[in-house]
Amino acid sequence: MTATSKAAIFATTFTISYAVIYAICTELNLPLVTYHPVVGEVDFWWKPARTGPAMYWYGWMLTALIGASAVALIGTIAPENWIQRAILFGCLAALAYAIVYTLALFVYERATIELEPLRSRWLSLTVAVVVAAVLSWFVPAQWNERLWPAWAWIVPLGALAVLGYYLTPYFTR
């Protein structure tokens, strides 16, 4: 199965990449603008609160909009099977990272000897990237083609899970 038009490729790639970039912008706090609702002023990039709270949500959306538009444009130029494989790789890497890092922390906490490297996010990320590269290399092209449009809801759902996880402090106070 291949996308029937450039518009469909652009739309699907935009949705998928926006979800990922938005989650990253939220967690790393990368707003394109900061809005100060009490005084009704807008600052470029991240600025601390002044005269009341600062709002970064609009800024995160704008940063993600620029990033996702760029990725979606590239998606319409690049061969479709490359895009499909790249998305599969990204999803597998994210899943592998979550599993590997959780396992690493589990082992670290229960080990009787000091295993400090297990706490490194970079180590888990490297392992995840290697695992994802190997898996995505061996996944048949037909699977990729069949799965490709479904990423349009799977990736946003995954992004929501991550965003929800980072909000847990509100529910555990």
Add this chain to the structure above:
Amino acid sequence: MVFWTTLLIIHGLLAVALLGAITHQAVAVWFPLRSSSRSFVARFRAVPSTSYVWAIIVLYAATFVLGAWIYTQYRFTSRLALEQLRFFKTVGIFELKEHIATIGLIVLPAYWAFWRQPLSTDYAAARRQVTLFLAAVVWANFLIGHVVNNARGFGS
């Protein structure tokens, strides 16, 4: 205050319309009618799902824009009160609502692509899945908005 309350009511009414439209479409696409029953449930399932696409896109966008506008007022009025009252779960669930709303908004391009005429059989499964996902998003945000409004909303 009257201005913001009016906006909130319009936001709520648009959300109700959106909820009805997306629920109709999701039910029609997941449980299409195969017999000619005339019951209420059968009629609910029998709607032509393609005719809802643009209504859902426009309603979602309009509801989102109004919500994003009202949010500016919420941020330094209701939210501060909720924090002072230590209603952290309510604040947290509203934070989740803003993310859910954004994710729903950015699913709309793919939703539009999958529902484009003539309907592609290649996208039949994705069309159903994305519609269901969008319906879940709208329901979640509607219920969260209702809960938050009960905590510190209209008339409080």
